[in-house]
Amino acid sequence: MSTKVFISWSGELSRKLAEALRSWLPATLQYVKPYFTPEDVEKGAKWNSEITKELETSNVGIICLTSDNTEKPWILFEAGALSKSIEKARVCTLLFNLEPTDLKGPLTSFQGTRFLKEDFKRLINTINNVAGDSKLDTVVLDSVFEMWWPKLDEQIADILANDGESKEEEKRSDRDILEEILELNRMNSTRNAHSTHVSRRAVGEILEFLEEMAFVIDHEHGDLGFSLHKRLERPMRHLCMAADAPDLFDRFRRRRERYQVELFAKENKCDEPELPSDGG
Known part of the structure; x- marks a missing residue:
């Protein structure tokens, strides 16, 4: 084996x-x-x-x-x-x-x-x-x-x-990491804005990936995932509107609210309050 x-x-x-x-x-x-x-x-x-x-x-x-x-x-x-x-x-x-x-x-x-x-x-x-x-x-x-x-x-x-880097790069801050993710997202948004059709399925997959990444970063970096979500909220709203999928953006926001409640409950060892279902 x-x-x-x-x-x-x-x-x-x-x-x-x-x-x-x-x-x-x-x-x-x-x-x-x-x-x-x-x-x-x-x-x-x-x-x-x-x-x-x-x-x-x-x-x-x-x-x-x-x-x-x-x-x-x-x-x-x-x-x-x-x-x-x-x-x-x-x-x-x-x-x-x-x-x-x-x-x-x-x-x-x-x-x-x-x-x-x-x-x-x-x-x-x-x-x-x-x-x-x-x-x-x-x-x-x-x-x-x-x-x-x-x-x-x-x-x-x-x-x-043979590596082209002759000197060690300066370690990047959490802000730099967020800037990189945001720039990638802006590039996706710009390309889709010039397209005659924005795929709802593609937007859904992007949102799902971002949710997973933010959830992992929340657990490893505390409030960093929440900051990431806030920075991405505006471009993701435009992307969802272009795909005629406002419900995906609403689901994205509700899931982030749930993640924050879960993390808060875990950190404070208390019961999680009930939040409305996101339907998915």
């Missing part, structure tokens, strides 16, 4: 590192079946179907972190989803040219692994320990790792050496 490893990434450098890991893992541990989505857009489009199914059946999650993606919205979103689908002890942040002290927020709660031989070997042990009947004996695992490690080490070193 295969051991499924979900590999999360964001950004071009992180993608190349994750792809190298995806190729190396099953060559070293033949029972491993990695899940790696090569395109950011494809990941977003498939979130509610393929990626959800993969998460539900994955045994281990690896989050590939570089200096320029530790606060990327997609990394934070997938990290939150991994923590809900896989035992937290089996979700690992893999740090490339980073130290655990460089991380902050929700990413600090996961098992941090620097891409150094001994650290990385502990990550391989974690994968091997959940392999069930396919698990390799310690002596065999040590031998296999010693044989295959130099190849991965050389490939990763080459990727990092």
